[in-house]
Amino acid sequence: MTSGVENSAATSSGSPRPLLPLIDTAGRLSIESGASDNRCCLKPPKARMADPLHLDNPIWYALKTKHQYLDCGLGLAVRYPNEISRFAGLGAPTPEAFADLAASLNPGATVSMFTAEPLDVPPEWTVVRTRELEQxxxxxxxxxxxxxxxxxxxxxxxxxxxxxxxxxxxxxxxxxxxxxxxxxxxxxxxxxxxxxxxxxxxxxxxxxxxxxxxxxxxxxxxxxxxxxxxxxxxxxxxxxxxxxxxxxxxxxxxxxxxxxxxxxxxxxxxxxxx
Incomplete structure (x- = not known):
């Protein structure tokens, strides 16, 4: 495995997080009156919402941002180390991007991608399976x-x-x-x-x-x-x-x-x- 990965932070914030929500005066967590059973209704703060279109290509954007330190892809392709995940991503499914992905993998290696549209895979690659998922x-x-x-x-x-x-x-x-x-x-x-x-x-x-x-x-x-x-x-x-x-x-x-x-x-x- 890539040197140093074992000691990487294991939370999205870079430090341990408690099980209960943090509520501060900056409005990081909004709380509204819930249902009749008096439970709180928790919502994410709308002001910090990033472009939801990034979720159309979530592996690419994860490895270009918060998980950039885990990326072991090349050029126009990103991927996780094999011991962590078989996920890979392309900014766009071009022949050049597939060539960069291939260059970062050993022959016969298997990867998985999430894409908004069905992926047009080059004929030299072998498609193992495809499936529609609800995001x-x-x-x-x-x-x-x-x-x-x-x-x-x-x-x-x-x-x-x-x-x-x-x-x-x-x-x-x-x-x-x-x-x-x-x-x-x-x-x-x-x-x-x-x-x-x-x-x-x-x-x-x-x-x-x-x-x-x-x-x-x-x-x-x-x-x-x-x-x-x-x-x-x-x-x-x-x-x-x-x-x-x-x-x-x-x-x-x-x-x-x-x-x-x-x-x-x-x-x-x-x-x-x-």
């Missing part, structure tokens, strides 16, 4: 935590990988935790049974990913507790949470209940370098 933004949230999640770190990665293997929420690699803050819920005996965390980081936008719960512990609201804590933490630093979900995935109902709404369809393309 959802959380513009407000009524947080509902019955259990306070715990912070997860490198010492927890082996358990996190085992939970991902058992639940298949999407890619999570040995160093993915470098990308942002991860939270989990443990049983009284100490077993990790649910988790989620931050992945792509853009100015004013933070992606939530790896949402999963051990099948034996589903139906207890653990995912909602973790998501509520992550959303509050992201709002607290003046950012807006977003995520990607399969159009036919049952978890979409949970995300909508927490305040996420579909922004647009994003195209996932997984392909192999010649």
């Amino acid at each position: 959802m933004l959380c513009m407000q949230c009524q947080p509902e935590e019955r259990q306070v999640p715990v912070e997860l770190g490198f010492q927890d990665v082996a358990e996190m990988l085992a939970l991902v293997e058992a639940t298949r929420p999407g890619p999570f690699l040995p160093a993915t935790i470098i990308m942002g803050r991860y939270l989990g819920i443990r049983t009284p005996s100490g077993s990790l049974v649910a988790m989620a965390g931050e992945r792509l980081q853009l100015p004013d936008y933070v992606e939530i990913s790896a949402v999963c719960t051990d099948p034996a512990f589903r139906g207890r609201g653990y995912a909602k507790d973790i998501l509520s804590a992550l959303i509050k933490g992201i709002f607290a630093v003046g950012c807006t949470p977003f995520l990607h979900v399969k159009t036919d995935q049952g978890a979409k109902g949970l995300y909508e209940a927490l305040g996420f709404r579909t922004r647009r369809i994003i195209n996932l393309t997984v392909m192999t370098r010649p």
